[in-house]
Amino acid sequence: MRVHLLLLPLALAVCASTSAAGSSRATTSASATSKAVTPDAALLGGYHWHLTQATDHYGQRIDALFVRPDKPLQLDFDGNRISVRNSCNGMGGSYRIEKGQLMVGPMMHTMMACTNFPLNRLDSLIGVRLSVRPTITVTRSGDNPLLRLHTSAGDTLIFTGLPTPETRYGGPGVTEFLEVSPQTVPCNHPLMRNAQCLDVREVHYDANGLKTGTPGSWRVLSQGIEGYTHQPGVRNVLRVKRYAVQHPPADAPSEAYVLDIVVESATAGR
Known part of the structure; x- marks a missing residue:
């Protein structure tokens, strides 16, 4: 009986420690989440957004979006217009944000055909993900903000913001x-x-x-x-x-x- 009595305070201490750690993690997670905001046109237009991470719903990297390591896919926002750079063709169209979703209108693009198949396919790969009304948030942490697009299929694209010359x-x-x-x-x-x-x-x-x-x-x-x-x-x-x-x-x-x-x-x- 004495053994059980001695172990009881230790068990309670462990539980308390675990609870505190869980509470700390929850607080940290909530704090991190609270930094993610739905961006406005001024914030989006102040940066060139370079794709730095892309994963599917399994958490696997979407390699097909990184066919040009020296020139990552880039999003630019100007007023109510969005453009895609460093794909095979230049692409652009109108956009708006409603209820935290990026709503992109029909996109016009140049008609250049790239002989490199992965590069040629890049237009449709990024175009599809922009057309399905992904949720959009920006996290301001460190020197460069992060733009996050999340599709209903579970894809997550993260773009790092590099300030424009105007900024x-x-x-x-x-x-x-x-x-x-x-x-x-x-x-x-x-x-x-x-x-x-x-x-x-x-x-x-x-x-x-x-x-x-x-x-x-x-x-x-x-x-x-x-x-x-x-x-x-x-x-x-x-x-x-x-x-x-x-x-x-x-x-x-x-x-x-x-x-x-x-x-x-x-x-x-x-």
Whole structure:
């Protein structure tokens, strides 16, 4: 009898400890869940959303959605429009959020046929999952928010948000067209000896997309252009966005240029 009496307090302590641990886990889970919110257009539009995880209802990774490791599927939201990048074709359509579900309208897409079958199939694989009204939540934790889509079939897609230039620089940019000379030029750079910089001049287009007016003077662009990699001997015309840099470090430029699209490209001499 004494043995049972001695074991009873120990059993009660174990039960209490287990209960406390369970309560702690429940609290932690509830706390984590409470951070997941239904996003609005402003939050969605502030990031480029890169697919980083995808599992089916068995918890198995959906490998078919990761055929381009260097260019993951990307969702972009602009007003009431959603677009898909890094698939075979560019895709886009209208969207709205109702009762926590992402409602995507018919999506238009380019008509390019990719010879790589897994890449060619990627359009339909992501298109189907966007069309079935998945639930949508965003969790703000750490430096990058996570966008979670969950379908009625049990698929879960998680996208990591990378801030857009507008988010990073705190405001809209100014659209410009820059012609980039085929050859770089020597320039002064506070951190690099014998630096080479882009030689650019501003060009202008009318509403019909035709060049108009006189190009500006050539000038050295010491800060480069985000998203643009120059190939020696190739002349490019770029549509860029110019942003004001708030509180730039000493000797750093007060403006930043981000590539939008390449308008023209030609090898020098042609």
